[in-house]
Amino acid sequence: MDAVDEKILDVLRVDGRASFSAIGRQVGLSTNAIAARVRRMEKSGVIVGYRVVLAADGPESTAGLEAFIDVRLDPAEDSEAFLAWARLVPEIRDAVHVTGAYDYLLHIGVRDTAALDRLLRSLKKQGGAAHTQTRLALR
Amino acid sequence: MDAVDEKILDVLRVDGRASFSAIGRQVGLSTNAIAARVRRMEKSGVIVGYRVVLAADGPESTAGLEAFIDVRLDPAEDSEAFLAWARLVPEIRDAVHVTGAYDYLLHIGVRDTAALDRLLRSLKKQGGAAHTQTRLALR
DNA sequence: ATCTTCTCGTCTACGGCATCCATGCAGATG
């Protein structure tokens, strides 16, 4: 993580699909050097992933519904894998491993109850949640 | 925005750098068809952009101890008064009125367990909490 | 029914991009 890596991240923050050669032109390095650096940051965990930003379900923009979801994972599910998955779901603002009867506490923002329903389904199907409990925010 | 577009977005939500041909393989369309659909969604504003997701962007990295406290208020306690009190306590990052068995969910950050103990005491004495349940964050 | 037109897909060709491998070059280490 040096100044060049920061420059690369600056580019990727604005355009997550920027090609390695385009990044290279901006920071003054070859395509290969950029690819190697990005690979390294992906492996070391600095870069968690990439995601599309949508107008429809941005966390703040149209979050009509805010909620907290307690999640108990399936015993077979890997905790790290769940966290990695959760970070890539735009509706999930934050996911925290906590003590108590449940494993994770999720802070989420969705547009409506239909979106909440979809999120809960994918939590069980793709996230590996064995049991969930949802509490709506009433702010 | 039909079912195919949704499928494309599902892929891009998980991997914002997925190639058009890779998406095409998953949804059963040609590279060209995917590119055209993505272009259309970008132009129409459904897709705002693409961002890299960094590990360092978490809201964390501050206090030594982070926790979530479920609070059930004394029936005599006024909800608004509790909120007003909570806002003045620096350790309380956020207080949200929620549905469920408890009234409020507090997100707090303290230096150590001693500070947590002090906070819990004042919650009951000055905050008017009838019952609390604390879950430590394990990040 | 036929023709027009619009939409949305595939197929093909070509230029650009990513990847693999070889290489050069500094600085640290024996």
Place this chain on the structure above:
DNA sequence: CATCTGCATGGATGCCGTAGACGAGAAGAT
């Protein structure tokens, strides 16, 4: 001094993205 390691470049190769030509199906007018 020799060598190892990290990090860059440059070239070869194959995949990806783009653009244009073309076909299939739906809707509407004559």
